[in-house]
Amino acid sequence: MTASPTNDSIAAPRGRYVALALLIIVYTLNFVDRQIISILKDPIAAELNLTDSQLGLMGGVAFAVLYTTLAIPIAWAADRSSRVWIMTLALGVWSAFTAICGLTTNFIQLFFARMGVGVGEAGGVAPAYSLIADYFPPKQRARALAIYSFGIPVGSAAGILFGGLLAQYVDWRFAFVSIGLFGVFLAPAFRLFVKDPPRNIFDAQSTNEKPLGFLPACELAFAKPSFWLLAFGAAFSSMVGYGLLYWMPTFLARSMHMSLVDRSWFLAGVLFIGGVAGMALGGFLGDRLGERSKRFYPLIPAVAFLISAPLYVLGVLTTDPFVAFFVFLAPQALGLVWLGPVITAVQHLGPANSRTMISALFLLINNLIGIAVGTYFFGAMSDFLKPQFGEDSIKYAFMFGLGFYIIAALLLFLASFRIKKDWVD
Numbered sequence: 001m002t003a004s005p006t007n008d009s010i011a012a013p014r015g016r017y018v019a020l021a022l023l024i025i026v027y028t029l030n031f032v033d034r035q036i037i038s039i040l041k042d043p044i045a046a047e048l049n050l051t052d053s054q055l056g057l058m059g060g061v062a063f064a065v066l067y068t069t070l071a072i073p074i075a076w077a078a079d080r081s082s083r084v085w086i087m088t089l090a091l092g093v094w095s096a097f098t099a100i101c102g103l104t105t106n107f108i109q110l111f112f113a114r115m116g117v118g119v120g121e122a123g124g125v126a127p128a129y130s131l132i133a134d135y136f137p138p139k140q141r142a143r144a145l146a147i148y149s150f151g152i153p154v155g156s157a158a159g160i161l162f163g164g165l166l167a168q169y170v171d172w173r174f175a176f177v178s179i180g181l182f183g184v185f186l187a188p189a190f191r192l193f194v195k196d197p198p199r200n201i202f203d204a205q206s207t208n209e210k211p212l213g214f215l216p217a218c219e220l221a222f223a224k225p226s227f228w229l230l231a232f233g234a235a236f237s238s239m240v241g242y243g244l245l246y247w248m249p250t251f252l253a254r255s256m257h258m259s260l261v262d263r264s265w266f267l268a269g270v271l272f273i274g275g276v277a278g279m280a281l282g283g284f285l286g287d288r289l290g291e292r293s294k295r296f297y298p299l300i301p302a303v304a305f306l307i308s309a310p311l312y313v314l315g316v317l318t319t320d321p322f323v324a325f326f327v328f329l330a331p332q333a334l335g336l337v338w339l340g341p342v343i344t345a346v347q348h349l350g351p352a353n354s355r356t357m358i359s360a361l362f363l364l365i366n367n368l369i370g371i372a373v374g375t376y377f378f379g380a381m382s383d384f385l386k387p388q389f390g391e392d393s394i395k396y397a398f399m400f401g402l403g404f405y406i407i408a409a410l411l412l413f414l415a416s417f418r419i420k421k422d423w424v425d
Contacts, residue, residue: 002125003421015195016135020144022194023128024151026091030124031155033064033117034100036179037164038246040172047172048107052250052386052394056379059246062111064372067118068364072214075360077128079211079353083127088191094120095183102176122304126363130356133347134197136425141347142290146283146340153275153336154337156245164264201354211351217357220350226418227358229347230298231365233411234342236404237305238370241335243378244312245271248393250382254391256321266325274332278304280341286341294423295416297345302339302412308334309405316398336350336406336413340422348423377401 018118034143041055074390078086097116127147132424133388136144159179212220220365221227252263282300289296311331346362348357380398 002084003012005224010057016162016197019134019135019194019197020148020223022190023131024148024154025149025187026124026190027128027148028085028155029091029186030094030156031152032159032161032162032179033183034121035156035245036098036159036175037101037114039164039248039249039260039267040175042250042260043167043172044110048110050107052379052382053301053376053412054107054379056116056246056376058107059379060242060375062114062371063118063121064367064375066115067122067371068161068368070119070122071126071360071363071367074359075126076214076358077389078123078127078130079356082196083131083356084122084191084194084196086127087194088187090120090123091183091190092120092187094118095187096120096181097180098183098386099177099180102173102180103404121359126238126356127358129189129343129347129359131194131197133345133352133355134199139287139291140284141285142340142344144341146279146286149279149283149336149343150276152339153271153279157272158248159269160271161264164260164268168260168264174327183304186262212350212354212357214357217350217354217361220354221361223357224349224422226298226415227346227362229411229415230349231347231362232300232340232361232369233298233408234338235366235369235408236411237301237335237338237408238366239374239377239404240312240401240408241374242371244373244375244398245264247378247382251316251394251398252321255395256319256324258321262321263351266321268323270328270332274329275336277329278333278336281333282337283340285337290341294345294420296416297341297417298412302409302416304334304337305409306410307331309402310384312402315398318397345419345423350424374401 005381037059043060044050047056074086074090087383094117096258097113099122100116101110101113104113129145132148133141162176243270248267249263252258252266253260258266285300286297289300308331311327311334315324315327315331318327343359346358350358378394378397378401381400385396386392
């Protein structure tokens, strides 16, 4: 069958890289809107008189509950309709609710506005994974997914930096509104320039095969022990990743006594430099070592987590902000190495027609535990330790939370024994 000109342009390297660039921009904005609240929560708490536990709920549960659960029906729709249209609508919705966050006047209003952000962002990731799998052949997917995941450190750094600067020189409400409106205006441009590629063109499976529904995808996942080990391994690591990211500005303020502007620059630098390095390293190692043995896909992040945990402890115990900046770079990079290898492995745990739904199930587990539980855990632990440690309670909450990296490494190590048997080319 001869491909149409549109399909030819999509399959061409230029077309796929243009699409990847725009997907990265949207993913970057996804994390700007998701993480901006971490740098703004201190001025918000001061104005609205919130506890650390309330801040943990606002940053975790408020966002994660609908974000994770709605991802399943959205993934079902993405397998049967335009993935680009779904992402366009999602971008518009989460950006609009980000702007609404700046108009709230109490905890309940802000909690529900953050739920709205989660509703929109539920349609922003699983369809993108599926698009990238259809834009790039298998031997390039780990790198493409790792490059796409640059949106995490870049977006997180941008959200921290611009949110902090805008809050300092205008106010926290203006930060939410201005960044939210930018996404609303970006949505039509994304729809105009990104096209849906033909499905499964790089895979042996027929492109006419019907996509799997939710229950068949669950049955497939239940039959794959490596799926559960990868999903829960990633989830426990995300408890640390999301928890530290959300509470690090508070640590810098309370334990290192840094100003809002200083901690914005500090954390943005750590997230950007360390995050991009970690993504690139994970994608490179995943493609290079994964060709030798499928076991390396889970082993690479398992080793990274074991090294990262003690380095984070060293950074938390450092009292000099200049020294701490360079100490935190290494564990920040190692903590994000997992994305390229693990997401690539998840994409190969079922036939091509199951990718979006398998990704949604993976994200459900990863984000519900990582964002909802992880973010709340550090806040609740900080409140629990405050009578004993005072302003340093968040520092010691970090110490307890880093133990989840050890659990994550163990689960991924176990996955390495099963991954080859569960792999689908």
